[in-house]
Amino acid sequence: MAMLTIKDLQVYYGVIQAIKGISFEVNEGEVIALIGANGAGKTTILHTITGLVDAKEGSILFEGNDLTKIPAHKIVSLGMAHVPEGRRIFAELTVFENLKMGAYTRTDKKEIEDTIKKVYKRFPRLEERKSQIAGTLSGGEQQMLAMGRALMSHPRIILMDEPSMGLSPLFVSEIFDIIKEISESGTTVLLVEQNAKKALSIANRAYVLETGNIVLEGDAKELMNNDSVKKAYLGE
Numbered sequence: 170m171a172m173l174t175i176k177d178l179q180v181y182y183g184v185i186q187a188i189k190g191i192s193f194e195v196n197e198g199e200v201i202a203l204i205g206a207n208g209a210g211k212t213t214i215l216h217t218i219t220g221l222v223d224a225k226e227g228s229i230l231f232e233g234n235d236l237t238k239i240p241a242h243k244i245v246s247l248g249m250a251h252v253p254e255g256r257r258i259f260a261e262l263t264v265f266e267n268l269k270m271g272a273y274t275r276t277d278k279k280e281i282e283d284t285i286k287k288v289y290k291r292f293p294r295l296e297e298r299k300s301q302i303a304g305t306l307s308g309g310e311q312q313m314l315a316m317g318r319a320l321m322s323h324p325r326i327i328l329m330d331e332p333s334m335g336l337s338p339l340f341v342s343e344i345f346d347i348i349k350e351i352s353e354s355g356t357t358v359l360l361v362e363q364n365a366k367k368a369l370s371i372a373n374r375a376y377v378l379e380t381g382n383i384v385l386e387g388d389a390k391e392l393m394n395n396d397s398v399k400k401a402y403l404g405e
């Protein structure tokens with residue numbers, strides 16, 4: 170059975186239907202990319218999975234739990250972390266304090282310290298800046314902090330919403346390398362991206378979303394060679 174199974178999901182904002190009955194799966198160990206243009210519904214899907222937005226119809230099964238019936242604040246403790254669009258770090262707090270906030274579901278102090286050490290190992294820039302006020306970090310550093318904070322809860326799956334948005338090409342490559350490392354260390358990844366080329370290059374499989382519907386799905390390498398994907402999303 171898949172780790173995460175979304176079935177016949179429909180989501181409305183008032184009378185406007187943002188998600189029009191979509192189904193997809195994420196298997197343990199996979200990197201799954203969700204690609205699509207502005208307004209396609211990518212963020213809405215992540216928000217519905219994490220309980221920030223309610224589903225009108227359908228189910229979201231995560232390791233046997235139907236997330237549509239579980240409040241948002243309990244979902245993190247099931248092993249799911251979310252790196253939101255626009256990072257949403259705590260701008261007034263230091264890097265270190267932000268990381269500690271990511272461990273709010275955990276109580277063992279020693280374990281939290283060990284996890285912070287691991288995060289610093291993965292993101293040496295965060296260690297160098299551990300006392301810096303997070304709002305003064307560069308965009309790329311804030312993205313690293315948002316990812317590090319998500320890792321503090323020891324997630325089995327991590328949902329990332331446009332991690333490369335607004336970053337320079339060099340930082341984009343660094344962020345994608347880190348996503349790959351996170352995946353290789355055993356965390357399943359559901360990745361929302363407008364940078365379809367980069368996303369497909371690290372994903373196992375992908376789903377293409379257009380105005381609330383999945384219009385294409387398949388092996389990431391195959392989608393990279395698909396003519397309509399090339400035209401619409403890869404600029405070729």
Ligand SMILES: Nc1ncnc2c1ncn2[C@@H]1O[C@H](COP(=O)(O)OP(=O)(O)OP(=O)(O)O)[C@@H](O)[C@H]1O
Pocket residue numbers: 182185187205206207208209210211212213214254363
């Ligand atoms: N809180 C809201 N209230 C009303 N409509 C919303 C709300 N949030 C999103 N929408 C609408 O739902 C649709 C899907 O939006 P969503 O943010 O999920 O798209 P997206 O694929 O993440 O786009 P982007 O690439 O620009 O981030 C859009 O038409 C958007 O205007």
Ligand SMILES: [Mg+2]
Pocket residue numbers: 211212213254330
């Ligand atoms: Mg979005």
